Amino acid sequence: MATWQFRPINPNENSGTSTVDDNFANEERTSVEILVRETLQNPLDARNDDDVVEVKYNIVNVDRTDSEFLSTIFSEKALLHFESGKLIKDKSLPKIIPFLVIEDFGTSGLEGTFSDSSIDGHAENWNAFWFREGEGAKPTKSNGGAGQGKITLYAASEIRSLIALTRRHSDDKELLFGCCRFKQNYKILGESSRWAKEARWGAIENPDIQATPLEDKPLIAKLKLELNLSRGDRPGTSFLVPMPFGITLDNICKAVIDEFFFPIRRGRLKVTVGEKILDASTVSSAAKSLGPSARHTPAYRDFLEKLIETQLKITPTATALAGWNLTSKLANSSFTHENLESLRKSFENSELLSVDFPLKIRKKGCDPTLGKFRVILRQEQDSDSSEELFIRQDLSIDGEKRLKGSRRTQPVFALTFIDDMELSAFLTSAEEPTHRTWNASRPKVKALYDGTSQLLNAVRNAALRLVEFLTPAGRRDNTALALYFADPNSVQDKPKRGPDGKKTPLPPILPGEINIDIPAPKPKSIKFMSLVDGFSIATVPDEMQKKSLPLSVEIKTAYATTLGDPFKQWDAADFWLNDDKNFLIDSYSVENISRDGNVVRFEICSPDASFSLRGFDENRKVEVQINYREHEDAQDIEND
């Protein structure tokens, strides 16, 4: 039987509010973006081997009056606690309860002991997720590690609750469990006892007994059906966030593209949002459809795509020699002679280039180990400023910016790519809880490593140092200041000035230099004349003598448009030529006139004929297309 386990706290325990939420208050990122980061980062960590991780987001509405599991979540007792904890205003809930459903596939599920919360260890994901805060079970080399990210799932729910159905890779067990994290300890009206901020939803109601998950197969089957889960028998975890607020499938989709374009395009992650699939083959067009609201510019995304295809798995253009990081600038001695030449040539030609930078990592109490990372960049001469990204194991550390602030360098696109496990472990422990920036002074990294600042700065500044090193010495430029001092007389094809300031005239074209006979235009058989409210055409008798009459003529008309084909955009509401009261035809030696919407057809029967059509809006241009041909049995002289 599914039930909530609410727990009164011991009189000696402190009470107050949770401060973990504050670590995720970030004015540069929306709550949806933070939720997406956390919910995609965790499955990427828990991937099985090199499988593509698949995550599905959906919003599903469940009828509260017709759901077995919802009746246990919103039991009378639960509603009393939710109201007392100020999660709901009163006990009147809507009939339809929406759920944000997040399902990951290709992952191992929440592994480890689930019946004893005291067990710790690297493989104890269950306890870490449900019973720990600020100390994840994940090894530090994985993307998480701070153990705080799960709060974003609770914060996404109006009732700060989360249900999870996990199917474990190791034992195929399906476990259903949930938790509510109140903002603070609370009291029930008329009672003196204080209640714990965490309440569990599972198989045990008695707060003195370890809360354990439900393994009730019929209940789990019903839940899967009601929430339309795609889980089936595949391992992984389905997170169910009741009553999500401020979350739509569209803003989830945008956040996924903005935050995880790189691993998706790289083929490491596949995300389905509602019906929309974002994978290696679709994410580029999906990002394009975001237009200017996308985080990365189209040019930078193109740079990322090119380097994914060509630069990640090849030998780099150069490898920095040991000791490159001992000085504040890169020098010729940082590379071999051959490497130097290829680097400079690639940079000058605005080609993609990559450099591997080796580093010694000094973990306390251990011998130094060697790690490395790769910087990939390309000069962008036409850009005003640089764009860059740091990717650590598929996660973008997008708060780190070094090139942007530098006014000294040539504009470039750069990626600092860290895939090395040892270096990733170091950087993870230096990350702020949001994983957007690094901080060499965080207690965790200082406790584990020596020389944290030097090591971190070496990674952070490598792209900047490389660009500064490769930027060629300045050259005299006669266009750069045109922004301020444009020469009004300087346009393309006009004489250019030399360094002396004098204009060098273009070489004159000498008589006889161009010896091309340009044929005279072919005489037309019909002359066109524009009228204020229409047009007229008249035959050219000399030309018409060569024709075999009658001449079939078809005239298409449409009001001119700024964009697109005016004839395709013609609408009967614009005008209707069949209206012979308003559209007047005047003709001479013309027969078989027929009107058809915006088309008029007739036959010219004599070499001296004319036709006029009036009645168009006098304020609008009319596009006129005249097609004519001789009688169908006759020879087409024009085309001979």
Add this chain to the structure above:
Amino acid sequence: MPKISKTTNPTGLKELPAKAFTVRLITPANGPRSFWLERFDHDLSGLPSGTEISCVAHAGNAEEFFQLGTIESPIYSANIIQKLPTDRPLKFRFLFCNPGEAKLSAFAENIRAANESDAVGESLIDIEPTDLHGPVWKLVLPQPVPDSDRPVLLVERHLFPTALAAANDMWFGALVMPEVMRQICRLIVENPGSLESDDTWLGNWSDFIETLGVHALQEDADHIARENWIDNIIVAFCAKASIRLQLNRIETELTGELL
């Protein structure tokens, strides 16, 4: 089948050539693009004074509309483009109509920003990163005599390894360029008649000064009149969209608010 395609023109709408316009565009790494009309050739247009100019920036199927004043005093300040996709070619359509009338009298279509097309204009001053051993910049002004080199702005290469790095820097643009303009002006007043001479590099500046809309300096101007003329040039120069834009960027960086 022979075909003739024609367009009627009942209102006598005039199409102006692209060479009547110079449009500049700035695309910052973060934030919206800005454009401004840098030059409009009133004489070439043949349109009467008082004719109103407006501009439609368009990319793909999206458009954004801007009023640009009248042809005798167009608005040269920067306009922020906010609604257009960045992955489609950006073009400008200029529309002209008489005051108070809805009917268009002229238009120009498919105008591209000068720095986005291949026709990057030349500058009247060169720029070169070099070792200055202390100063950040130095303007080398050769005497305006026949066969002399034209001016070059030297910048400290450790700060600005490339010419573009200096030219696009907002602080450098806002602080240094007006002073460069002042030094040019001072040379002009020290060499009366130099603007009219085609034999020296200073003669190339006459059209530029004219675009600033400041009256020519009287030949008999005294010291005070000369200083006033220089100040007027600098004020007009700083009102150019290129300087104004840099000031806006600085203001945004300092206060988070636009001027």
